Amino acid sequence: MNLETLDDALRPALFEYLLRLGDDALILGHRLSEWCGHGPYLEEDIALANLALDCLGHAEALLTLAGEVEGQGRTADDLAFLRDAYDFRNVQLVELPRGDFAFTIVRQFLYATYACLLYKALQQSAFEPLAGIAAKAHKEMQYHLRHSSEWMRCLGDGTEESHRRAQSALDELWMYTGELFEVDDTLRTLTEARIAPDMATLQPKWREQVETVLREATLTVPEDPPYMATGGRHGHHTEHLGHLLAEMQFLQRAYPGAQW
Amino acid sequence: MKDEALLEVEFQARIDADEKIEPKDWMPERYRRQLIRMMSQHAHSEIVGMLPEGNWITRAPTLRRKMALLAKVQDEAGHGLYLYSATETLGVDRYQLIRDLLEGRAKYSNIFNYPTLTWADVGVIGWFVDGAAIVNQTMLAKTSYGPYSRAMIRICKEEAFHKRQGYEICVTLARGTPEQRRMLQDAINRWWWPTLMMFGPPDDQSPNSPELLRWKVKRKTNDELRQHFVNITVPQVLALGMTIPDPDLRYDEKTGNWLIGPIDWDEFWRVIRGHGPCNRERLQARRKAHEEGAWVREAVQAYARKRQQQAASTAAEVSHG
Numbered sequence: 338m339n340l341e342t343l344d345d346a347l348r349p350a351l352f353e354y355l356l357r358l359g360d361d362a363l364i365l366g367h368r369l370s371e372w373c374g375h376g377p378y379l380e381e382d383i384a385l386a387n388l389a390l391d392c393l394g395h396a397e398a399l400l401t402l403a404g405e406v407e408g409q410g411r412t413a414d415d416l417a418f419l420r421d422a423y424d425f426r427n428v429q430l431v432e433l434p435r436g437d438f439a440f441t442i443v444r445q446f447l448y449a450t451y452a453c454l455l456y457k458a459l460q461q462s463a464f465e466p467l468a469g470i471a472a473k474a475h476k477e478m479q480y481h482l483r484h485s486s487e488w489m490r491c492l493g494d495g496t497e498e499s500h501r502r503a504q505s506a507l508d509e510l511w512m513y514t515g516e517l518f519e520v521d522d523t524l525r526t527l528t529e530a531r532i533a534p535d536m537a538t539l540q541p542k543w544r545e546q547v548e549t550v551l552r553e554a555t556l557t558v559p560e561d562p563p564y565m566a567t568g569g570r571h572g573h574h575t576e577h578l579g580h581l582l583a584e585m586q587f588l589q590r591a592y593p594g595a596q597w
Numbered sequence: 598m599k600d601e602a603l604l605e606v607e608f609q610a611r612i613d614a615d616e617k618i619e620p621k622d623w624m625p626e627r628y629r630r631q632l633i634r635m636m637s638q639h640a641h642s643e644i645v646g647m648l649p650e651g652n653w654i655t656r657a658p659t660l661r662r663k664m665a666l667l668a669k670v671q672d673e674a675g676h677g678l679y680l681y682s683a684t685e686t687l688g689v690d691r692y693q694l695i696r697d698l699l700e701g702r703a704k705y706s707n708i709f710n711y712p713t714l715t716w717a718d719v720g721v722i723g724w725f726v727d728g729a730a731i732v733n734q735t736m737l738a739k740t741s742y743g744p745y746s747r748a749m750i751r752i753c754k755e756e757a758f759h760k761r762q763g764y765e766i767c768v769t770l771a772r773g774t775p776e777q778r779r780m781l782q783d784a785i786n787r788w789w790w791p792t793l794m795m796f797g798p799p800d801d802q803s804p805n806s807p808e809l810l811r812w813k814v815k816r817k818t819n820d821e822l823r824q825h826f827v828n829i830t831v832p833q834v835l836a837l838g839m840t841i842p843d844p845d846l847r848y849d850e851k852t853g854n855w856l857i858g859p860i861d862w863d864e865f866w867r868v869i870r871g872h873g874p875c876n877r878e879r880l881q882a883r884r885k886a887h888e889e890g891a892w893v894r895e896a897v898q899a900y901a902r903k904r905q906q907q908a909a910s911t912a913a914e915v916s917h918g
Contacts, residue, residue: 363660370654370655370663370667371654371655373647373651373654373667373670373671374648374651374670374674374882374886375882375885375889376886376890377886377889377890377893378890378893378894379644379677379681380678382647382671382674383671383675386667386668386670386671386674387671389667390664390667390668390671393660393664393667394664396660397661397664400660413660414659414660414661417660418659437889438890438893491896491900492893492896494900494903495895495896495897495900496892496895496896496899498892498895498896499892499893499895499899502892584655584656585655585656587656588656588657588716592774592776592777595773595777596772596773597658597659597662597716597766597769
């Protein structure tokens with residue numbers, strides 16, 4: 338199905354789902370872009386900017402589609418720059434401050450492993466425009482996964498300090514990984530309509546792939562914490578997102594209606 | 598072995614015949630030194646230049662602008678890398694050059710010691726600063742040293758794209774709200790004079806120029822390049838309905854030149870000596886990135902060593918097995 342043949346009853350759930358995908362990419366891309374000019378060396382400045390550009394490109398495509406599905410005339414920019422934090426649908430994982438290089442790499446690795454599985458599955462989505470975006474995004478996220486996996490091995494099996502930093506980032510981030518696979522009514526509706534994949538089948542694969550790389554990196558898989566962070570998919574975020582948006586949305590908010 | 602004087606005569610003859618000098622060719626020591634100085638300053642300028650514009654990546658007003666700005670700053674990192682490599686053909690090490698920058702021994706373009714205060718600065722930097730860089734680099738694309746010339750040809754293409762992007766931001770602001778026009782005029786006022794200073798001191802105060810011209814490292818004087826830039830840019834500013842912050846500016850019918858008033862060279866020399874608005878901040882930001890990246894670079898080396906040892910022991914097993 339496409340935009341014309343889409344069942345109206347599915348629109349609200351699909352809009353919601355596209356926001357989740359688009360906001361994940363947007364907020365992660367924003368965090369990655371903060372590295373520009375501040376990386377550990379020039380080659381990595383260039384690489385991190387590439388990752389950021391990929392994510393922002395996915396965000397633009399997904400949020401544009403979200404606006405079209407919603408049918409209220411909102412553009413990707415309207416959605417990115419004119420919503421408050423409680424209307425954002427990204428997982429908390431992507432909004433956490435960039436931290437040190439280890440934190441950024443571990444987060445990128447955990448997310449890219451998830452995104453590769455997700456976008457691969459989404460290429461089979463019954464909603465054709467989404468399947469099209471997923472095909473391009475999957476190709477790019479595979480590069481993110483290769484890049485971050487190689488860094489995981491290097492940091493984990495590099496020096497004592499790099500190992501310690503990577504392990505500590507992993508321990509800190511683990512409680513934010515549960516959200517990636519949460520299932521609610523929105524997702525159930527779309528899985529039934531064969532628009533979204535069944536997350537329950539993706540989670541064990543994610544776990545297996547993550548554990549393989551962690552083993553190669555001589556890192557320890559953290560124990561599941563007593564509390565897994567939750568809420569992002571319903572607009573309940575960490576304190577960090579508000580600050581991120583205050584910065585990102587500043588011009589659009591300060592000069593309402595201006596063209597840029 | 599030929600004596601130095603004869604070699605120099607032959608060298609100058611090659612230059613006069615517009616031949617390119619390549620890394621393995623004989624060259625006077627001063628020629629080599631001058632090129633290392635210019636090329637490494639150029640590389641440092643690309644790297645330090647990432648900071649003022651990078652300041653606006655997280656606040657760019659639309660997704661398209663955000664991506665374009667990020668890609669632009671990324672290009673600058675690429676130019677820096679490319680220029681450091683070209684400089685290495687003269688027998689210096691990139692990490693030594695970077696140490697010189699971080700320890701305050703090397704110079705970089707003065708223009709990056711000024712702050713980016715509004716979004717209009719991003720547009721005006723693309724338009725003015727990249728525009729000035731293009732004027733300078735179009736000349737340097739014909740420089741006598743082969744690797745520098747080739748680097749410039751490649752870099753110029755990307756700079757032209759950056760300039761168009763910057764100008765387009767400014768056109769959008771000029772056609773926008775009164776607040777946006779005010780923002781644009783303010784940015785023009787602040788960047789105009791520092792941009793004109795980018796071409797270096799006037800010809801009669803430029804100690805390196807005669808030598809560089811004779812060796813065709815440079816092919817035009819600072820004042821010639823500056824005038825060329827002024828002639829291109831003044832009509833563009835006026836076309837947007839903006840003004841140039843120079844009460845003495847006038848058009849000279851006879852020469853077709855836009856004549857500018859006096860440049861404040863005291864400011865130029867003061868900023869070069871480290872006393873501009875952002876000199877300290879820029880170097881601190883570079884140092885911070887370098888220091889915070891130290892453990893990463895150590896990890897890369899340690900990991901590479903381990904892989905090598907592993908490969909060596911595997912190879913040994915195979916050959917004994």
